[in-house]
Amino acid sequence: MAIELLGKSADELRALAASWGEPAYRGSQIYHALYAERRFDFAGMTNLPAALREKLSAEARITMPRIVRRYHSTDGSVRYLLALESEGAAPVQVEAVFMPDTKEDARRQTICISTQAGCAVDCRFCLTAVLGLNRNLSAGEIVGQVLVALEDQREHLLPQTNVVLMGQGEPLLNYDAVMTAVRILLDQRGVGIAPKHVTLSTSGIVPGIERLGREKVRPKLAISLNASTDEQRDAIMPINRKYPLAVLLDACRNYPLGPNEWITFEYVMLGGFNDAPEDARRVAKLLANIPSKVNLIPWNPGELPYKRPTQESVEAFKQVLMDKGVFAFVRISRGQDIMAACGQLALIESKEIETRGREIKERETKERGVLRPPRRAQNDTL
Numbered sequence: 001m002a003i004e005l006l007g008k009s010a011d012e013l014r015a016l017a018a019s020w021g022e023p024a025y026r027g028s029q030i031y032h033a034l035y036a037e038r039r040f041d042f043a044g045m046t047n048l049p050a051a052l053r054e055k056l057s058a059e060a061r062i063t064m065p066r067i068v069r070r071y072h073s074t075d076g077s078v079r080y081l082l083a084l085e086s087e088g089a090a091p092v093q094v095e096a097v098f099m100p101d102t103k104e105d106a107r108r109q110t111i112c113i114s115t116q117a118g119c120a121v122d123c124r125f126c127l128t129a130v131l132g133l134n135r136n137l138s139a140g141e142i143v144g145q146v147l148v149a150l151e152d153q154r155e156h157l158l159p160q161t162n163v164v165l166m167g168q169g170e171p172l173l174n175y176d177a178v179m180t181a182v183r184i185l186l187d188q189r190g191v192g193i194a195p196k197h198v199t200l201s202t203s204g205i206v207p208g209i210e211r212l213g214r215e216k217v218r219p220k221l222a223i224s225l226n227a228s229t230d231e232q233r234d235a236i237m238p239i240n241r242k243y244p245l246a247v248l249l250d251a252c253r254n255y256p257l258g259p260n261e262w263i264t265f266e267y268v269m270l271g272g273f274n275d276a277p278e279d280a281r282r283v284a285k286l287l288a289n290i291p292s293k294v295n296l297i298p299w300n301p302g303e304l305p306y307k308r309p310t311q312e313s314v315e316a317f318k319q320v321l322m323d324k325g326v327f328a329f330v331r332i333s334r335g336q337d338i339m340a341a342c343g344q345l346a347l348i349e350s351k352e353i354e355t356r357g358r359e360i361k362e363r364e365t366k367e368r369g370v371l372r373p374p375r376r377a378q379n380d381t382l
């Protein structure tokens with residue numbers, strides 16, 4: 001079986017070169033060609049001697065995600081449906097989104113990537129949850145999403161790239177592969193993205209947050225909060241029963257942050273459910289003593305039958321937070337016309353959306369009367 005190179009660290013590639021009787025620095029050259037220069041075929045690695053290129057062609061492979069389809073939004077973002085066909089793993093499809101800055105002085109693009117195919121966490125507002133967990137992605141499949149988007153958009157790249165791990169999957173439930181990929185992304189000899197430009201978003205897996213806090217090099221941390229009480233959060237994020245707000249926020253309080261660092265809290269505003277001024281007051285209280293910023297994400301109407309908060313309630317919520325000294329920003333989902341919620345394309349591709357939509361509606365009807373919010377994923381908003 002050919003050796004898969006995508007996802008291998010510099011040390012692993014140096015060891016591979018040495019095992020072939022080559023100087024170890026040849027491994028560093030492969031690493032640079034693959035991640036920094038984005039050369040995905042061995043013939044193009046002209047920094048290597050011809051004999052080594054031939055050996056690589058015979059004994060190694062680079063399995064890039066294959067672009068199945070591109071969806072272009074009127075706001076400039078491009079959503080990719082990607083097929084992952086790594087040898088020895090079940091073929092799956094995931095999504096990545098390329099979002100160029102649209103301001104006049106645009107300087108950056110943001111790439112949202114997936115860390116699992118599907119997800120087991122079952123957030124009630126998320127379409128990926130409907131897929132269930134298919135499988136974890138490998139480090140190569142995670143880093144490959146960034147490389148494929150950068151390469152596809154090569155002509156349009158702005159100077160700075162941000163990466164957000166907010167697509168399909170819970171990154172902290174695929175910890176080792178995610179961190180291997182993140183190290184390659186953050187390595188200045190690798191993809192070369194600054195740590196402050198990579199953000200990992202979690203539903204609140206406390207042991208993973210604690211483990212991340214012990215990493216020497218790590219991405220920025222974002223928490224998908226979405227509620228101001230345990231009762232509310234239990235209703236939309238079952239993970240809260242395992243790691244309730246007090247436990248989650250303690251982990252955030254103890255998370256080691258540098259002087260100019262903060263934790264981002266994402267708050268999807270569901271009209272009539274979690275968007276009242278009392279919610280804002282409770283959120284401010286919950287975040288006391290945590291260097292934080294809150295991203296307010298008004299719910300968008302879509303396939304799922306939920307309510308968008310009014311403009312007034314969004315503004316009032318933000319004002320309460322600001323008055324209480326919590327930085328808050330209103331974020332709008334990018335690519336709404338191309339189905340920007342995570343999991344949507346995969347669902348449509350698998351032609352299950354109609355049936356699943358019916359199932360969701362039936363579940364909604366059955367559960368009506370219980371504290372019940374709208375449901376839909378918006379976790380690729382910025």
Ligand code: SF4
Binds near residue numbers: 126
């Ligand atoms: S919001 Fe994220 S963690 Fe929750 S089910 Fe969806 S993909 Fe999983």
